[in-house]
Amino acid sequence: MMRHFFRQTVLAGLLFGQQVAAECDRVHTVATDDTVFTIAEQYYGDHTRWSVIYDGNQSQLGGQLFQLAPGTQLTIPCANGVGVTQVAPLRQNSRADMILQPGSNFAPYAAVDWIALPMVAEIAEAALALMPAPVTYEVRFGDGAGPVATHEGPVADMTFPWLDPACATRPGAAACAEVHLSDPLVETLVMVFADAEAIFPFDGDADLEGLRLCRPVGHPTQDLERPGRGWLSDGPVEIVRADSTGSCFDLLLDGAVDAVTVEQWIGLKTIADRDLRDRVVPLSRPLSVEGLHIAIPRSHWRGTAFLYRVNAGLEALKATGGYDEIVSRHVARMQAQVE
Amino acid sequence: MIDRWAIAGALCLLAGAGAAQESCGGSYTLGRGESLSLIAERLYGDREKWTVIHEANRAVIGDSPDYVQSGQTLTLPCLEGMQAGDARTGAPPEEAALSETARSDPALPETALPDTAVTRAATAPGTEPLGDQVPPIPEISLLVADDFAPFTDEAAPGGGLMIEIAAAALAEVVTGDVEIVWINDRAAHLDPLLSEQRVDLGLPWSRPDCEGDQSGETLCREFLFSDPMFEMLSLLFTDVDRPLIYLSDADMAGHTLCRPLGLPTQDLDGQGRNWVSGGLVTLVQPRSVAACFEMLQAGSVDAVALNEFTGRAAIRDLGLDGQVVVLDRRPLAVETLHAVVSKSHPRAEDYIAAVNAGLRDIRRSGIFQQILDRHMALVWASL
Structure with a gap:
């Protein structure tokens, strides 16, 4: 029974892979009246998979699902992860100059079982790899992530992923006075x-x-x-x-x-x-x-300089196309986990 | 004391003969992603000992401990006190502190030992002992100037963030007084006041890229820099009515910038820019920060080029909110602030070692962060 089930799954995977390979990993130019739903229907034959389109093109879509700007070039991700490139493993240092680890103003977003966290972590890592005025860095994630602070003081320099505490409308929020928020890593x-x-x-x-x-x-x-x-x-x-x-x-x-x-x-x-x-x-x-951000304490001795490095690294990552590659690969992984 | 020193040495030899052979003498080839502190932690059991590895390998690594490369082969010093401080040998931290002090000057009479090493071990049980060999410093003077909020500012608590940090660091290692000397003519600080040793340490100075370019040649050649105490952005501040496009360095050609007199200008000439030295940019240097912003308002300069904090404090104090644009997405440079001492000072090396040892101490004890918390809360609340 077990073996039979396994074989079926493998076959389904192969079939699925062939079917999708013909329709994905290409660029779609937005036409008038396109929505993420019509595009998902067109390429995947399934409008409910619109989030694959959305997540794979966050930087181009900027939060829009319906009113897409005609002419915008969208990547149609391969939902099964065919043909993706490998990225370098996380850099390891016992005490790098810059340590980033999970920690959030809302627990579910930093929980290790949140399946999108590896995507957020990898985007952060890849952005740091491209920072200007580089310093040694480490992204602690999964088993390597320890407490954010001990009795001797903070262990990490920055934490992720933080929701914007919406300081403009809720000026009393404690986080507003305590942290700098980076540009969103993802929405x-x-x-x-x-x-x-x-x-x-x-x-x-x-x-x-x-x-x-x-x-x-x-x-x-x-x-x-x-x-x-x-x-x-x-x-x-x-x-x-x-x-x-x-x-x-x-x-x-x-x-x-x-x-x-x-x-x-x-x-x-x-x-x-x-x-x-x-x-x-x-x-x-x-x-x-909701945008997810890196938070840096405002009282950190390198706070604004770290903020600049993160934001500039993220900007560079988007410019190189590495950002979209990471997102499509993770969306495919997550899609597989929930299907 | 000498006995303890000998014991510590013997421990090192024992450790060297055993499993930790690599950690005492010998060489080490850096692997991918390894840092000096990682190696120090693994081999000496104390990541703070990266300084020792750095000192012994300056010829290989260069001045910046951050830029080590995999494949570099480092010499690992055999330091008698080191292994005693390693938890794996089981020696109590007090002994480690004492033996290390003794090692650095075996002839030193016991009564002349700096109190700091002993009292720290006594008052902070469980914390790491002072791991640095700093010869005693009876007293020291620190040269600062006003008009550099929030770093050195007579109106700020404790005279400003940098003075509080430097004073706290020096209090850890100086047995006598730390004298703060306010001389507001910053242009006279490096030369003659520091170069002629009328004052010992200057504070705070941003460190040029001494390895990379010639923009800070004089500073690099004639002064020693402490470890960094703060890091910040050097920014352009422009008039809201006269937008200045700064997307690439080429956009700056023909513009007039303002930077108060006495503040270093390596951010304008470094990174291959040569804006001022090459005549691409006209630099105006009045005596005060306020004068720069007045010139900006009057239209006689296109931008004030200043660190983000001093600039923002001036905008607040001068009531220029909404009239000045801060180009904080595109900084001129990332700058670190340091204490400096003239290389001509007979105790230059000792003083920098003392500042660095004190800085490591207050970082470890939390005093450094407490001072930052206090000052930065005020800074951000007022902006």
Whole structure:
């Protein structure tokens, strides 16, 4: 049985690989009325795979899913990771001048089981490799990541990935006074997941009025309370907090909430792990688009100089095309994990 | 004391004969991604000992310990005190500190030992002992100038961030007084005040790229620099009504820049620019930071070229918010701040070693970060 299953999987993989190879790893020039959904349909025959297009072209799309600028050149990533290049292994130093390790203003985004974290880490690493006025650096990640601080003081110089604490609208946020935030390493999408039996239209916030949305405890809520969207304080959307993403999905299937809203990869992975793929589906537009940043303490003796190095390295990475390569490879990996 | 020294030496020999043979004498070929501190940690059990490896291999590595390359073969000094400080030998840290001090000057009478090494071991049990061989320094003077907020600024707490850091570092290694000498004519600091040793140390000075170009030739040739105490960006500040496009160095040709007199200009001439020395850019050097911004407002200069913090403090103090554009995405240079001493000073090497040892001490103890926290909170709150 086991062997049979294995062979089937391999065959499916081969078939899938051939099928996609013909349609991917190419450039698509945006035409009038193209959306990420129509493009996903065109190349993958599946509009629900729009996030592969989106994630593979974040720098060109700039948060837009629908109103794409005609003429924009988009990469159509190979969803199965065919033909990708290998990058150098992480650089190791016992005490490099610059140490970056996971640590976040919101725990789920720095958790080792968040499947997008390796992508964020690799982008950070690749950006640091291109920094101007170079210093020795180390990106600690996975088992190598220790505490951010000990009794002797901070261990890491910088942490990632941080959500922008939206200082302009929430000036009281403690993080605003404490850290510099880099330019976003990636933008992550906060999705709305609904019961497959009870899908509702979602073209804008107005469609959610009167509904109950579940957001797990420990996940950020700043996107629910921002100018024009005072859901935590005023309604009209009711926000329900459950202990975990899984509990939110339980509430959804019990009919206790109308939708679950979490970061897309956290949601998709939970659905895959609980084998809920037939019962829960993401709606086809995100609730929020959140940038993930590197945070550097404002009192670090090299704070602004490190900020400059990170941002300039990231700019260089995007200019060389390395950025898009990393994203497409990881999106393929993550897609495989949630399929 | 001499006995302890001998014991420490013997420990080193024992260690050298055993598993740690490589760590005491001999050579070491750098692997990919290895740093001096990594090797020091592995071979001496103390990453701070990278300085010893660096000193012994300056001919191979050069002045900058950060730019080691894989494949370089380094000589590893056999230092008697070292192995005693290594936790693997089991010697208590107090002994390590004492034996090391004794080793650096075996003839030194016990009463003349610097208190610092002993009291630190006594008051901070469990922390690493002072690992640096610094000859005693009874007192030292520090030359600073006002009008360099937030680094040296008479109105700031403790006279500014750099003075507090340097004073805290020196307090760790100087037995007597640290005298702060305020002479606001910065143009007279390097020469004659420091070159004629009327004051011992100058503070703070950005270090030119001494290995890479000629922009800081005089500074590099005539002065020693401490380890860096702070790092920052050198930026252009422009008038909001007269935008200046600075995308590449070529864009600067024909412009007039302002930099207060006495501040070094290697960022304008380094990196192959030669803006000032080559006559591509006109440099105006009034006596104060405020004068530079007045010239910018008056239209007589195209930009003020200054470090980000001093520039932003001036914008705040002069009420120029909204009138000055800070080109912080495209800095002129990344600069580090250091203490300097004239190479003609008879104790130049000792003084720099003392500053560096003190800096390592206050970084380790957390005092360095406490001072930064206090000053940087004020800096960012006021901007």
